[in-house]
Each structure stands twice: as C-alpha cells, then as structure tokens.
Amino acid sequence: MNLNNLLRLAFEEDISSVDLTSEAIFTNSDVSTAVLISKDKGILSGIDVFQAAFQYFDCTIHFECYKSNGDQLSEGDAICTIKGLTKSILSAERVALNLLQRMSGIATMTRACVDAINGTDTRIVDTRKTAPGLRLLDKQAVRQGGGFNHRFNLSDGILIKDNHIKASGSIENAILRAKKYAPHTVKIEVEVESVSDFIIAQAAGADIIMLDNMSNEDMASCVKLKREDCLLEASGNMSLERLIDVAKTGVDLISVGALTHSVKAMDLSLRFE
Numbered sequence: 398m399n400l401n402n403l404l405r406l407a408f409e410e411d412i413s414s415v416d417l418t419s420e421a422i423f424t425n426s427d428v429s430t431a432v433l434i435s436k437d438k439g440i441l442s443g444i445d446v447f448q449a450a451f452q453y454f455d456c457t458i459h460f461e462c463y464k465s466n467g468d469q470l471s472e473g474d475a476i477c478t479i480k481g482l483t484k485s486i487l488s489a490e491r492v493a494l495n496l497l498q499r500m501s502g503i504a505t506m507t508r509a510c511v512d513a514i515n516g517t518d519t520r521i522v523d524t525r526k527t528a529p530g531l532r533l534l535d536k537q538a539v540r541q542g543g544g545f546n547h548r549f550n551l552s553d554g555i556l557i558k559d560n561h562i563k564a565s566g567s568i569e570n571a572i573l574r575a576k577k578y579a580p581h582t583v584k585i586e587v588e589v590e591s592v593s594d595f596i597i598a599q600a601a602g603a604d605i606i607m608l609d610n611m612s613n614e615d616m617a618s619c620v621k622l623k624r625e626d627c628l629l630e631a632s633g634n635m636s637l638e639r640l641i642d643v644a645k646t647g648v649d650l651i652s653v654g655a656l657t658h659s660v661k662a663m664d665l666s667l668r669f670e
Contacts, residue, residue, distance in 0.1 A: 398533060400446065404453045406530065407492045419484035427483040430670045435470040437664040440508045442466050442541040443500030444476065446534060450493035455485035466541045467504070476665070490667055499531070500538035501663035507542025507656050513637055514651070519644040521651055522547045522630070526658040535657045547652055555579055556607070557587045568594060572601040586630070595619045599627055607652070609633045613642050620647035 433447070441464050451458045458481035464470065479486055510521045521544040527535040536546045548554040557571045565571040568587060575585050586605035587598040592615050598606050599622070606623075608616050610633035623629055630650040631643050643651055 398530060400449060400533065401453065403530060403533065404450055404492070407450075407496070408454060408489075411492050412488060416484065416488040419487045423482075423484040423487075425482060425484075428481065429483040429486060431479045431486055431667050432670060433476040433479070434666050434668055435474040435476060435663075436472060436666055437470070438472060439470055439501055439505035439663045440542050441468045441470050441476065441501055442504030442538040443497045443534060446500065446537075447493045447497040448477075450496060451479065451481075451486070451489045454489035454492075455481060457481055458485060458489075467543075470501075470663075479667070486667075494665060494667060495662075496531075496534060498662035498665050499528075499660065500534055500541075501665065502660040503535055503538035503657055504542035505663055506660055507539050507544040509637060510640055510651075510653055510656070511543040513640040514644040517641075517644040519648055519651055520545050521640075521653060521656075523656050524632075524652050524654040524658075525550070526654040528657070539656055542656075544653075544656065545650075555583060555585045557585065557603075559588060559590070559609075562588075568597045569601045572598065572603055576602060588632075591615070592618050592622075596622065599624060604628065605630060607632050608648065613646055616643065616648055617646040 444462060444464065444466055448460050458479060460477055460479055462477040464476045507521065523536060523539040523544060523546055536549065539546060555575050557575060562568055562571050565574060572585060572587060579585060584604035586607060587603040588607040588609050589595045589598050590609050595606055605628040607630045608619055616631055619629060628650065629648045630652055631648040632652045635643065635651055635653045640651060
C-alpha cells in the first residue's frame with residue numbers, strides 16, 4: 398500500500414463525509430497558525446508523513462520544519478509550524494498526529510534497542526508484527542530509529558517456521574522443497590528451537606537460521622558451530638535488558654517484534670497560537 402492510499406483510508410475512517418464541528422464554527426476566511434510540540438523525550442519519525450497527511454487533506458497548508466526524522470527530541474521542543482485554513486488544520490489534525498506519534502514511538506524504542514547493543518556487530522531488525530495497513534510506516538520508523546528491516550512481506554523471502562516444518566514432515570523436507578522452488582537470488586531462512594535442529598538445518602543448506610526462544614548458552618553454541626557464510630538470527634522474548642547478552646553470543650541479527658507490536662506512542666501536541 399502506498400502512502401496516498403493509506404491516507405485516503407485514514408481520512409475516510411475519521412471523516413465519513415464532513416467534520417461537523419469545524420464546518421459549523423469556521424469559514425474559508427478563517428486562517429490559523431499552529432505549532433507541533435514534543436511533550437516527551439524520544440526520536441522523531443514520520444514528520445514527512447505528518448506533512449503529507451495535512452497536504453493530502455488541503456494542499457494549501459504551509460509548513461516550516463525545525464526538526465528532521467531521526468532527531469532526538471526533548472520535552473518542550475518545537476518541531477514545526479503549520480499555517481492554513483483553520484478548519485482544514487483541525488480536520489486533519491488527528492490522522493496526522495496518530496501516524497506521527499506511532500512512528501516516533503517505534504523509532505524511540507528502536508533507538509533504545511540499538512543503543513543497548515552498541516559496540517557489537519549485531520543488528521536490530523524488525524518483524525512482520527505490524528499494525529494492519531501501517532507496515533510501510535512502521536518499517537520506515539524502525540529505519541529512522543537506527544534499526545534494519547526484515548522482509549517486508551511474504552513475497553520478499555523464504556522463512557520456514559515451525560508450522561511449515563510440521564506440515565512438511567521435517568526440517569530437511571522443508572528445506573529441500575524450498576531449494577527446488579526458490580530462484581538462485583533468494584536465500585532460505587529456517588526457524589529452529591534447539592542446537593540439534595540448528596545442526597540439521599545447517600547441514601541441509603539453510604542460508605539463515607533463526608534461533609527461536611533459545612537460551613543464551615545454546616545460541617553461543619550455535620555460533621561456534623555455524624558455517625562462515627551462514628547468518629544467525631536470535632528471536633523470541635527479546636527484552637531491552639537482555640539484548641546485550643544476546644548480542645555478546647555473536648549472533649548476526651536480533652529480531653524484536655516489540656518494536657512494532659507493543660509500541661508506546663510518543664506524546665506530541667499541536668497547539669494553536
């Protein structure tokens with residue numbers, strides 16, 4: 398889904414036909430200025446989306462931005478100024494803020510995770526556990542927080558998980574079938590839950606192996622046994638406090654579903670002058 402389609406659906410949801418309150422009180426001669434203020438500490442993400450939402454609703458709205466995506470915000474910081482028709486600003490405010498607050502919350506959590514493993518060679522990556530319809534923005538926010546994206550959707554790569562393995566009969570069967578189907582440009586990732594299954598998946602030719610809900614000790618064992626060209630991804634119950642110990646095992650990637658499925662929206666406010 399592209400941004401314009403997303404905004405169309407968002408505004409159709411929020412304004413089915415007309416903003417009764419704003420239309421009742423204001424006319425096309427009423428013009429206002431509003432300032433976007435941070436009421437929280439965190440990482441700004443989605444200021445371009447915030448602007449696009451207002452200008453999708455009314456292309457005459459003017460912006461002056463003081464902060465950029467990826468910037469660290471402090472409480473009280475002015476982020477941008479908006480000028481335009483009063484009723485347009487009021488009608489578009491909620492959709493624009495909802496998107497910006499969610500994206501900034503994701504970026505803030507991502508930055509905290511990236512900072513937690515500073516000094517290691519491990520990457521923080523996201524998952525597909527995003528809000529339906531918002532994956533484009535959720536994953537953009539992860540990047541702006543300093544993280545990296547896993548596959549965007551099911552068409553982006555082969556990831557053999559526990560149910561694929563059960564349904565196909567074994568790890569070897571699943572990998573063999575995937576190799577016969579996949580073009581040479583696509584890598585094959587397999588999820589395993591034990592060191593013994595890791596050994597089987599690696600021997601069967603997996604390019605990437607996801608170590609799911611393993612202990613730090615078992616992950617360290619897999620790192621010692623892995624081929625040089627095989628990537629290891631740690632996943633499952635990745636709390637902020639645990640990340641550094643997981644990274645120190647030597648895994649290449651840590652996927653954190655909480656970046657997008659348990660995010661706390663950042664507190665931002667649009668104040669009229």
